[in-house]
Amino acid sequence: MSLVVQKYGGTSVGDVEKIKSVARRVVESKKRIDHVVVVVSALGKTTDELVGLASSISKSPPEREMDMLLSTGEQVSMALLAMALNELGQDAISMTGQQVEMLTDTSHTRAKIRHVGAERVIQELRKGRVVVVAGFQGVTTEGEITTLGRGGSDTTAVALAAALHADYCEIYTDVDGVFSADPRVVPEARKQKEVSYEEMMEMATTGARVLQSRSVEYARNYNVPLHVRSSFHDGEGTWVKSEDDIMEKAIISAVTHDFSEAKVTVIGVPDRPGVAASLFGALAEANVNVDMIIQNVSDHARTDISFTVSSDDLEKVRKVTGEIAEAVSAAGVDYDDDIAKISLIGAGMRTHPGIAAGMFQTLADHKVNIEMISTSPIKISCVVRRSDGATAVRTLHKHFGLQD
Amino acid sequence: MSLVVQKYGGTSVGDVEKIKSVARRVVESKKRIDHVVVVVSALGKTTDELVGLASSISKSPPEREMDMLLSTGEQVSMALLAMALNELGQDAISMTGQQVEMLTDTSHTRAKIRHVGAERVIQELRKGRVVVVAGFQGVTTEGEITTLGRGGSDTTAVALAAALHADYCEIYTDVDGVFSADPRVVPEARKQKEVSYEEMMEMATTGARVLQSRSVEYARNYNVPLHVRSSFHDGEGTWVKSEDDIMEKAIISAVTHDFSEAKVTVIGVPDRPGVAASLFGALAEANVNVDMIIQNVSDHARTDISFTVSSDDLEKVRKVTGEIAEAVSAAGVDYDDDIAKISLIGAGMRTHPGIAAGMFQTLADHKVNIEMISTSPIKISCVVRRSDGATAVRTLHKHFGLQD
Numbered sequence: 001m002s003l004v005v006q007k008y009g010g011t012s013v014g015d016v017e018k019i020k021s022v023a024r025r026v027v028e029s030k031k032r033i034d035h036v037v038v039v040v041s042a043l044g045k046t047t048d049e050l051v052g053l054a055s056s057i058s059k060s061p062p063e064r065e066m067d068m069l070l071s072t073g074e075q076v077s078m079a080l081l082a083m084a085l086n087e088l089g090q091d092a093i094s095m096t097g098q099q100v101e102m103l104t105d106t107s108h109t110r111a112k113i114r115h116v117g118a119e120r121v122i123q124e125l126r127k128g129r130v131v132v133v134a135g136f137q138g139v140t141t142e143g144e145i146t147t148l149g150r151g152g153s154d155t156t157a158v159a160l161a162a163a164l165h166a167d168y169c170e171i172y173t174d175v176d177g178v179f180s181a182d183p184r185v186v187p188e189a190r191k192q193k194e195v196s197y198e199e200m201m202e203m204a205t206t207g208a209r210v211l212q213s214r215s216v217e218y219a220r221n222y223n224v225p226l227h228v229r230s231s232f233h234d235g236e237g238t239w240v241k242s243e244d245d246i247m248e249k250a251i252i253s254a255v256t257h258d259f260s261e262a263k264v265t266v267i268g269v270p271d272r273p274g275v276a277a278s279l280f281g282a283l284a285e286a287n288v289n290v291d292m293i294i295q296n297v298s299d300h301a302r303t304d305i306s307f308t309v310s311s312d313d314l315e316k317v318r319k320v321t322g323e324i325a326e327a328v329s330a331a332g333v334d335y336d337d338d339i340a341k342i343s344l345i346g347a348g349m350r351t352h353p354g355i356a357a358g359m360f361q362t363l364a365d366h367k368v369n370i371e372m373i374s375t376s377p378i379k380i381s382c383v384v385r386r387s388d389g390a391t392a393v394r395t396l397h398k399h400f401g402l403q404d
Numbered sequence: 405m406s407l408v409v410q411k412y413g414g415t416s417v418g419d420v421e422k423i424k425s426v427a428r429r430v431v432e433s434k435k436r437i438d439h440v441v442v443v444v445s446a447l448g449k450t451t452d453e454l455v456g457l458a459s460s461i462s463k464s465p466p467e468r469e470m471d472m473l474l475s476t477g478e479q480v481s482m483a484l485l486a487m488a489l490n491e492l493g494q495d496a497i498s499m500t501g502q503q504v505e506m507l508t509d510t511s512h513t514r515a516k517i518r519h520v521g522a523e524r525v526i527q528e529l530r531k532g533r534v535v536v537v538a539g540f541q542g543v544t545t546e547g548e549i550t551t552l553g554r555g556g557s558d559t560t561a562v563a564l565a566a567a568l569h570a571d572y573c574e575i576y577t578d579v580d581g582v583f584s585a586d587p588r589v590v591p592e593a594r595k596q597k598e599v600s601y602e603e604m605m606e607m608a609t610t611g612a613r614v615l616q617s618r619s620v621e622y623a624r625n626y627n628v629p630l631h632v633r634s635s636f637h638d639g640e641g642t643w644v645k646s647e648d649d650i651m652e653k654a655i656i657s658a659v660t661h662d663f664s665e666a667k668v669t670v671i672g673v674p675d676r677p678g679v680a681a682s683l684f685g686a687l688a689e690a691n692v693n694v695d696m697i698i699q700n701v702s703d704h705a706r707t708d709i710s711f712t713v714s715s716d717d718l719e720k721v722r723k724v725t726g727e728i729a730e731a732v733s734a735a736g737v738d739y740d741d742d743i744a745k746i747s748l749i750g751a752g753m754r755t756h757p758g759i760a761a762g763m764f765q766t767l768a769d770h771k772v773n774i775e776m777i778s779t780s781p782i783k784i785s786c787v788v789r790r791s792d793g794a795t796a797v798r799t800l801h802k803h804f805g806l807q808d
Contacts (some may be wrong), residue, residue: 016460053420054483058487058490062487068486069483069487072480075476076454079469080457084461084462094472096472098502
């Protein structure tokens with residue numbers, strides 16, 4: 001018996017016509033696949049509209065009430081899709097996070113999945129029904145409604161696929177798959193047939209927006225193959241799977257970029273224990289996600305600490321960093337949101353020495369100055385001037401032979 | 405300890421500003437009352453919009469999915485009101501029908517309440533919180549979401565008031581209370597201080613739109629005093645309570661009218677057993693609510709059967725009645741939606757003979773012809789030409805001394 005979980009994002013269910021089109025697609029799938037479970041996001045801009053309503057009432061609404069509010073978006077789209085499926089003669093039933101027993105912890109607005117029951121999903125599938133599940137939402141053991149945070153519907157789909165031992169999980173989206181670079185920057189970028197979970201996670205955290213790293217991590221932990229594909233045509237997309245299952249292993253999979261970060265440098269910090277801890281502790285407390293952190297070698301008992309954050313958080317960061325800098329008698333703080341982070345990702349790096357050198361040389365050849373470097377076993381990230389960003393992506397893409 | 409349930413309808417929570425204004429009102433109430441539970445309807449036109457979405461997908465969407473869809477409206481308004489209360493410094497928590505254990509039967513879109521647990525409501529009230537409950541929705545023992553049909557939020561409020569042994573239940577609405585007639589037809593109509601449950605139920609079923617008869621019936625069964633009042637000012641409204649608790653008993657409480665009905669007459673029906681049963685059985689099956697039914701005395705083995713229905717149902721009625729009329733070889737069917745139903749309501753009728761005669765004489769004096777008559781112990785309804793409707797209401801209102 002085949003079982004597949006399909007997830008349709010907000011742009012795929014943007015309006016009534018698109019919902020009908022998704023319904024037709026699901027009906028087609030049901031002809032080939034024994035059991036189909038569909039996870040849906042909220043319609044188009046619904047979530048933004050609800051957030052707008054809330055913020056016109058309170059600057060910091062209780063997170064529990066935000067979850068009550070936001071979870072309605074997916075409930076609307078699941079009901080409409082179930083109606084559209086029944087209208088096509090396909091027996092279908094919608095289910096809330098509570099009904100599929102998507103049990104989470106109690107962290108409202110960013111809950112983590114603890115357990116997926118899915119008993120009732122299985123019962124309904126056995127009746128020949130398509131089960132349409134509200135993405136993004138869960139429930140605590142106390143019956144409180146939670147939401148899973150950004151990209152939560154992907155995580156819902158993967159978690160259900162894992163609980164139901166699905167053959168694979170299809171992520172329908174508005175792009176054709178995972179590319180070797182952003183096609184808007186590199187027109188000759190190629191759609192990858194396969195990438196590993198680890199590569200996909202690095203791509204997600206370095207600027208590729210097609211999947212959230214959390215859902216990929218979940219898929220890796222439960223070994224759920226993902227198929228990222230377009231909701232607008234039938235062409236194959238990109239498979240995200242275990243490295244062991246990938247047939248043609250590329251050395252480099254992608255060049256990614258992130259133009260949305262800012263660099264902060266605390267200058268002349270006294271080189272004594274505890275300074276970095278107090279700075280990054282305060283930033284964490286202010287809910288700021290710090291990406292790269294670099295501390296230069298100490299010189300004359302003083303050092304510089306540089307880090308990158310999302311530009312959106314820069315106001316919060318200014319406040320926190322300014323206070324800490326004063327408290328530890330740093331010489332000053334420099335803020336720079338005119339940067340780009342360019343990353344090279346590939347599982348093959350682990351076995352092919354010289355990739356980093358090739359990257360740095362290529363950038364140098366094109367007069368792109370590197371301001372920060374950070375690496376993982378399968379990733380090298382460089383911070384450069386934002387005006388050099390596109391050049392850096394294009395030349396690296398070419399140098400490493402990623403074009404078709 | 406005082407405990408009051410307040411219900412705010414769709415026009416009272418029509419937009420963000422109105423929600424803030426309701427929140428201020430609740431905070432004021434909380435200063436006087438120990439425990440306040442608030443029941444809310446969906447924002448303004450939300451329910452209509454959701455129905456519109458559904459009908460653009462399917463002409464007859466599954467009722468279960470309609471409930472999934474429609475129940476989101478109240479979930480949005482309860483979350484926003486809870487946010488607004490917290491913003492004013494009043495600790496508040498919202499709850500779905502499931503969380504307050506509003507257990508219903510399984511009749512989707514028109515579920516009946518079977519039991520109200522309200523355990524968690526009591527726990528939250530004890531913490532000093534205002535509890536904001538989604539009106540209109542319930543849940544089955546299987547965890548399926550249901551809705552209570554038209555006026556369902558009033559019923560939610562009354563059911564909670566009964567379960568919590570509330571002192572009374574306030575129904576906030578866009579009118580000042582219950583009037584002796586519709587002020588748009590009779591400008592000198594007076595706001596009633598008190599009416600009995602029975603009178604209110606008769607008024608609701610004869611055209612007064614301020615409360616649904618079902619919620620009043622529930623209130624009567626559990627002896628929950630209702631206070632119908634304006635959400636726009638602090639003035640007293642109308643109390644709906646047990647007849648025994650009413651201080652100044654009026655003979656006549658109100659003249660109501662209903663201009664939305666149509667009269668159907670099946671002419672020349674063979675006078676044999678089973679004809680009426682098959683006609684009204686078929687109408688019930690088609691989900692048509694029949695109001696008045698009159699059968700004239702049989703003459704020459706043939707009789708006429710007249711009945712009234714909502715004009716909205718006239719298309720359905722034409723189909724069903726036409727078929728039955730043909731099947732029983734009736735002479736024909738006459739449809740007339742140019743009628744008005746005028747009713748006189750008052751508990752005092754039971755003990756004051758001559759009220760009916762006075763009504764008929766008053767109408768005759770003003771040349772208003774009566775086409776159908778139907779009575780209950782505390783109500784007399786007459787069907788007249790629609791063009792005579794306003795005259796009939798005004799003259800009866802004057803004749804029975806209902807003006808101030």
